Amino acid sequence: MDRTLFLERIRRRLGDVKPPPVRIPHDWASEIDDPVARFEQELDAVGGKVHRFRGGPTADALAPILQARELPAVLIVRDGVPEDIEAAVTRSGGKVRWWPDASREEVTSADIGVTGALWGVAETGTIVVSSSPPSGRAPSLLPPVHVAFVASERIVPSTAELFRRIASMTELPSNLVLITGPSKSADIGLELTLGVHGPAELHVVLTA
Amino acid sequence: MTHERQPKKVILFPTCLVDLMFPDAARAAERVLGRAGCNVDFRAQAVCCGQPAWNSGHVEAARRVARGTLEALRGAEPIVTCSGSCTTMIQHYWPELFEDTPLESAARDVAARVREFSSFVAELISLLPELRSARVVTYHDSCHMLRGLGIKDAPRDLLGAIDGLELREMEGSERCCGFGGTFSIRYPELSCAMADEKVDDAASTGATTVVASDIGCLMHICGRADARGVALEGRYIAEILEGSMEEGVP
Amino acid sequence: MSDTHDYSKGFGARAAVSLGRPGLHDLVSEAVDRQSAARLQALESLDDPEALRDLAAEIRDDALARLDERLASLAANWEAAGGTVFFAADADEARSYVADLATRTGAKTAVKSKSMVTEEIGLNAVLEQMGVEAIETDLGEFINQVAGDHPSHIVAPAIHHSKADVARLFSRLSDEPRDEDAQALTGFARAYLREKFLSAELGITGANFGISEAGALCIVSNEGNARMCMSLPPVHVAVMGMERVIGTWDELAVMLALLCRSATGQKITQYVSLLNGARRSDEPDGPEESHLVIVDNGRSNLLGTRYSSALRCIRCGACLNVCPVFRQTGGHAYDPVYSGPIGAVINPLMKGTDEAGELAHASTLCGACTAVCPVRIPLHDLLVYLRQEYARESAPATERAGYQVWARAWSNGRRFAWFSRVGNRFGRIMGDRVGTRLPLPLLSRWTRPGRRLPSFPDKAYRDERKGAGG
């Protein structure tokens, strides 16, 4: 239908008296004392893993994740992750594939995807990944394991605060995704299952 | 207290189902109110709140029935009803039912004076004589009373005031029993399937008496239990109180 | 009795089909009890959930009162970000738009994430007719598709299938026996659908919210299938009911907090995707085209009427989960798409009283739905209003006449007393047989399914009181 007609049809049905515009109170979310601790606790509760990383070679942070797999193919976004990550992966016997240069086949068959994140949210244990370079959409979605590096100072207390940050972004990407734990479902016999379509494991490496 | 208490004047509005089919319940309410220091008046022209028709969408019929009741309930004293559901009808829906009619303000006035029995008596609990019973009961929260009037504690407070009585809460006491007035005859099988769950929940407490503040629910729950051969008798809350006042052990 | 839900028949007939399905009640009640408990627990994590519900209702009312402006700016901002917008007046326009898109892009496979509005407009059937394979990728919807079923719940569409059912369905689909192991069955679906995601030319999703100031859509999912549908195929189309727009990101934070908690008892779903138009030139991946279809299809019937609050609905399913009727029947007894209390409200409004008016009676008016609705839709009051329309327009003449007779007897104390004397005398003589022997259909409907009448008293209360007052 023609847009003007469509909207006109609506306008005719609406009264002229409009309610006053809504005011959203700034502080409707609960207060959080220690955002980093809370983030860890919340993500843990939904089945994600937090690794605190206080400097040193990245290999140390990744070791437990890499060790659990045999010669993993690791899809890594260029930029936004520690520079020595390549060495960490090769030392464990894994193969590095760089995003977005990797071929489609390399992307779709990767075992682990490594990305950065724009923010973390303490209240919910959420991380936010952008479709803008360096990240994109596939690395946090297609591989069965997702590892995200997030700087502790990027953890905001609440989703309310997160959306204030998003509102003040000068340029939106085509896609921001809020990720909270591994992909899951309870559609079969009400049983919780992981890794339905997205990653079955989510590791967040908190950097200082 | 040093001075004689003035009896409090109240109107008892039993509501049509109680009046017609369950006079014992109305009589019990009358006696309990009397023992709580009330002077109980009855208005014969007050029959029904009009809810069956209102809930079925027949507004004119509802208004016609409610009008006679409204006229009869005029006055200044509290109106105590024997039904949470009818109280909700009067309190919440009469102002709407009589909106833009000459009776609108009278309807608002009655709506402000109407009280559900158990919550009214719960405030007078200290005036009641000693209550004693050896019954084991479970309590069903009727929907309109619970969600329309927000009354959950008052009937439990009353039961709790009876010495020796044991209240065993059932699973899902807040879930509708499936009566729903005309729903029960529009979809009889469905209504009975809903009653079955309630009967099972009530019976599995081990209590053989289910108490409620709406006779409609009890008629439905126990009518179903009876047909299934489940021992479950229904008692209106006032009947439990009355029985506990008199014989001590009913 | 037939054992399929026949939508040309009344609710009662379909409810009977549901009641006759062994195991259905257990599956449904376990699912809804679990979701209700999760909801209650999740709301506790909010400082003041009641105040937030008030706020959410306000946000939705504000958006609805300014719906034309909100939609205009949502569309303009989506387009400014490189997306395309189509306004569909009805189901047919919406279907045709997506069908044309499929033709133009030469799509052979379309992957879909769960979207009630695409069910509403019957999109799959049209795509299939054109030879486009339309695949449901939400695990629950996928199960339904394999089974040839409609969703039985607006949030958890396959609650009517047991794990054993799923194992059987997936065995049939793959021609291989499958164990009743939920994780293994999930693994099968993952592998099966992953191929589809990677080969589909068209991705179709719904949208939970449109954010007008940003020209953005918000789409929630737990499985990640919605992300696949909007990211992998070269063309993405989001189909959104026109009422789902709100104003700002701040408002979204509030709505999201309540939606996730009310729907699944989560503080937030695993994935919340925020979309803004089309993929930017510097972005490494994503679809080449991003379409937004905004659907009316009867929704504007509600605007400016006493039913407009029903458009606040955010499809959280909480009202289904607490509904004592839904618990017995599951969703199929109501409608192929929208079930439970909200379905009983919006189906008659969107389709008309003649087609769906009876659904307004599919409730005991217990009010459990109203008590949980995060946007405070007075669902059971709306059902009463709908019954008024039904009584005027569609009720059988006998029903109207019956209420008139009743009103005459009940509107006067003396007539009521006379009736009570006659009625009780009959009742005492006949006992339960009044229901079976007398031509009184109302009473026989009471006793028919196995329900006894109470014993009839000697005297009505008013006759006892005679002389004592009044």
Ligand code: SF4
């Ligand atoms: S009516 Fe309310 S409770 Fe029901 S689905 Fe809509 S928002 Fe949720």
